[in-house]
Amino acid sequence: MPKDGKQTRLPHDQSFDVVIVGGGINGISVYRELSLQGVKVLLVEKEDFCSKASGALSRMIHGGLRYLENGEFALVKESLTERNRLLVNAPHYVQPLVTTIPIFSRWPQFDPSVQCSADYYDAWISAPERLAIELLQDTKDGKHNESMACNYTELVARNGTSLSVRDTLTGETVNVTAGKLVNATGAWIDKTNVRMGLKSDYLQGTKGSHIIVKHSDLFAQLKGHMVFYENPEGRVCILFPYYDKVLIGSTDIPITDPDSVTCTEDEITYMIDSLKAIFPSLVIHREDIVYQFSGVRPLPSVKTSTTGQIPRSHSLKVDDSEDGSVRTYSLIGGKWTTFRAFGEEVADQILADLQQERQISTVNRAIGGGLNFPQTKRERQAFIQDLQVTFGINEASASLMLQRYGTGCMAVLRFTTKSDDAVLTHLPDYTQRELAYLIEQESVCKTLDVLQRRTSIAIQGRINQAVLVEVTQVVAATLGWNDTQIKHDLSESCQILREHHGLELNLEQVEKLIDVTLSDTYAY
Numbered sequence: 001m002p003k004d005g006k007q008t009r010l011p012h013d014q015s016f017d018v019v020i021v022g023g024g025i026n027g028i029s030v031y032r033e034l035s036l037q038g039v040k041v042l043l044v045e046k047e048d049f050c051s052k053a054s055g056a057l058s059r060m061i062h063g064g065l066r067y068l069e070n071g072e073f074a075l076v077k078e079s080l081t082e083r084n085r086l087l088v089n090a091p092h093y094v095q096p097l098v099t100t101i102p103i104f105s106r107w108p109q110f111d112p113s114v115q116c117s118a119d120y121y122d123a124w125i126s127a128p129e130r131l132a133i134e135l136l137q138d139t140k141d142g143k144h145n146e147s148m149a150c151n152y153t154e155l156v157a158r159n160g161t162s163l164s165v166r167d168t169l170t171g172e173t174v175n176v177t178a179g180k181l182v183n184a185t186g187a188w189i190d191k192t193n194v195r196m197g198l199k200s201d202y203l204q205g206t207k208g209s210h211i212i213v214k215h216s217d218l219f220a221q222l223k224g225h226m227v228f229y230e231n232p233e234g235r236v237c238i239l240f241p242y243y244d245k246v247l248i249g250s251t252d253i254p255i256t257d258p259d260s261v262t263c264t265e266d267e268i269t270y271m272i273d274s275l276k277a278i279f280p281s282l283v284i285h286r287e288d289i290v291y292q293f294s295g296v297r298p299l300p301s302v303k304t305s306t307t308g309q310i311p312r313s314h315s316l317k318v319d320d321s322e323d324g325s326v327r328t329y330s331l332i333g334g335k336w337t338t339f340r341a342f343g344e345e346v347a348d349q350i351l352a353d354l355q356q357e358r359q360i361s362t363v364n365r366a367i368g369g370g371l372n373f374p375q376t377k378r379e380r381q382a383f384i385q386d387l388q389v390t391f392g393i394n395e396a397s398a399s400l401m402l403q404r405y406g407t408g409c410m411a412v413l414r415f416t417t418k419s420d421d422a423v424l425t426h427l428p429d430y431t432q433r434e435l436a437y438l439i440e441q442e443s444v445c446k447t448l449d450v451l452q453r454r455t456s457i458a459i460q461g462r463i464n465q466a467v468l469v470e471v472t473q474v475v476a477a478t479l480g481w482n483d484t485q486i487k488h489d490l491s492e493s494c495q496i497l498r499e500h501h502g503l504e505l506n507l508e509q510v511e512k513l514i515d516v517t518l519s520d521t522y523a524y
Contacts, residue, residue: 056295369406
């Protein structure tokens with residue numbers, strides 16, 4: 001909530017052309033596509049943007065090699081096309097990744113039975129949640145700027161074209177109207193449809209879990225490559241360097257309740273054991289795991305003998321309400337790699353139903369900090385030097401900001417250098433005003449929004465009690481929290497980090513560390 005205490009998060013007495021339910025990558029993509037065409041759109045997400053499956057991806061932007069096994073040739077073609085587009089449109093976050101497939105050569109410490117390997121290029125994404133925020137912000141070229149995206153906001157009921165929208169933080173409820181409803185809630189699609197008066201059985205979910213490990217030997221053995229291999233039961237596994245750690249995944253387990261998904265001990269054992277076939281001399285211990293996460297793949301409801309055979313392609317289901325007042329578009333499946341194509345497909349269907357023409361294509365449209373991103377080493381060095389001169393910062397800071405935000409770093413630096421700033425004590429590569437910029441400009445409502453989704457602090461395995469306290473202080477000062485709000489946020493953060501990410505933080509010790517009076521050091 002803003003410092004003046006006024007409620008500005010929800011739309012009041014407004015009508016929209018389209019309401020999108022679900023702020024994962026597919027919902028965000030449709031929002032961007034429609035808003036750019038001048039369609040008035042409201043997007044609501046009951047938690048934070050990209051906080052569920054869209055934040056639990058394998059951090060790959062890939063062509064879908066494994067889908068060839070199921071004969072999904074159209075999906076592989078689309079994935080390859082969209083992967084290559086993202087390498088051009090979002091080069092600040094999407095980079096090439098050399099992928100090695102062992103074919104049981106003696107490569108570093110591979111098992112001697114491995115006879116040879118094959119390399120090919122795919123891609124990885126360093127900060128998917130940040131890219132999602134930039135997609136939300138990319139509506140400035142639309143005919144008007146009346147679209148609105150709200151996190152921590154839930155669609156609770158429908159009565160004809162009247163939709164009740166509730167702020168999950170304050171409980172405030174308002175009504176909006178729309179004749180088009182996009183259901184982009186992923187694993188919750190069927191539940192959402194029922195709540196809106198529409199019965200459906202479109203989805204089945206499978207759980208995918210990953211672990212992030214700090215293991216210098218394994219990191220060195222990978223030599224910057226991803227290793228892509230198959231377990232005896234047919235499940236494909238991956239591991240690749242992620243920042244200075246190693247990402248390992250994933251599992252593929254049928255689930256019925258998407259709200260109860262966590263990375264279990266059995267899954268961790270499975271992932272660690274899977275490495276023994278590739279690197280038998282390397283031992284991964286539980287204490288090497290610095291972060292873990294799990295999400296639900298929203299797959300189509302079909303019968304197959306194994307979860308790996310469930311189609312990974314996306315589809316759109318269109319249903320009209322019984323009274324004919326609302327048309328619902330349910331998004332089935334979808335992947336990070338193909339979000340643009342899926343969003344384009346859905347938007348074109350809605351535009352046709354609205355009898356509107358597409359005005360802007362996103363095929364070659366740069367995303368956020370990918371606009372005018374320096375491509376060559378010489379161009380990057382020149383850009384970094386310009387940052388140094390313009391903002392009075394050193395080369396290391398300029399390089400880091402370019403890496404972190406692409407060309408969008410200029411907006412961040414204009415804010416951070418506007419007045420006195422200071423580095424964080426426990427995260428010295430961040431500053432107080434840098435975090436304040438993200439909080440003010442990117443719809444931050446909770447501390448974990450910063451740690452897990454506006455930055456990569458959490459997935460890099462950098463959260464400890466001191467870090468949590470310091471970042472909470474900055475969030476609290478920027479949003480004007482009182483002592484009760486601070487303690488509630490700390491308690492929730494500790495619980496989520498423990499139950500969903502394997503991080504044990506002592507709440508009592510954290511509360512003792514927090515300065516609930518908040519000195520002027522954190523006032524912006």
